[in-house]
Amino acid sequence: MFLQIQFESEIPIYQQIKNQVIRGIAIGELQLGEDLPSVRQLASDIGINFHTVNKVYNQLKQEGWVVIHRKSGVMINPDLNVGKTQEYIESLDDLLKITTAEAFLRGLSKEEFIALIDKNYDSYNSKGGK
Structure with a gap:
């Protein structure tokens, strides 16, 4: 997963990451069931605090975009069905x-x-x- 973070943007970093993951799913860049980097790995790759990535992953989980397994990590929800609530x-x-x-x-x-x-x-x- 390739993220482009604009550190000078008015859009918070966590929101930029979240937006890019959702868009990545929509355009087929991220496949259902695909593993995402660990919280620490993504934070290190981008150069941000791991709490920021943790916040993004938890929001994505709450909205149904990803699933988080303690042993296998974070992946795009293979049964994606977020629906229009x-x-x-x-x-x-x-x-x-x-x-x-x-x-x-x-x-x-x-x-x-x-x-x-x-x-x-x-x-x-x-x-x-x-």
Whole structure:
């Protein structure tokens, strides 16, 4: 797994890692059942505190993206079925409210905004993933 962390970004490191793991699954870069680096190994590779990686792995586990076994480590959930829960839909709606507001204030038309969503969504359909 190759991660690109932007240490100067406003997005917290743990969120960058989490986002890249989820995107990696969606584009088929990470396969179901694939092992991820250990907490200490990933922290060492990136040069961050292992508590940060532990936080990411625990969040990914809670959301169903990974499974954690004491002996074999962390792997992409081989039975991935996270589904669209009401909680997720509400969270997505909140995120879209902010994203849409910013796009509106920056002058993107509704058509431009929807075209970006379509482009990104369609990119996952063409790459495999789940």
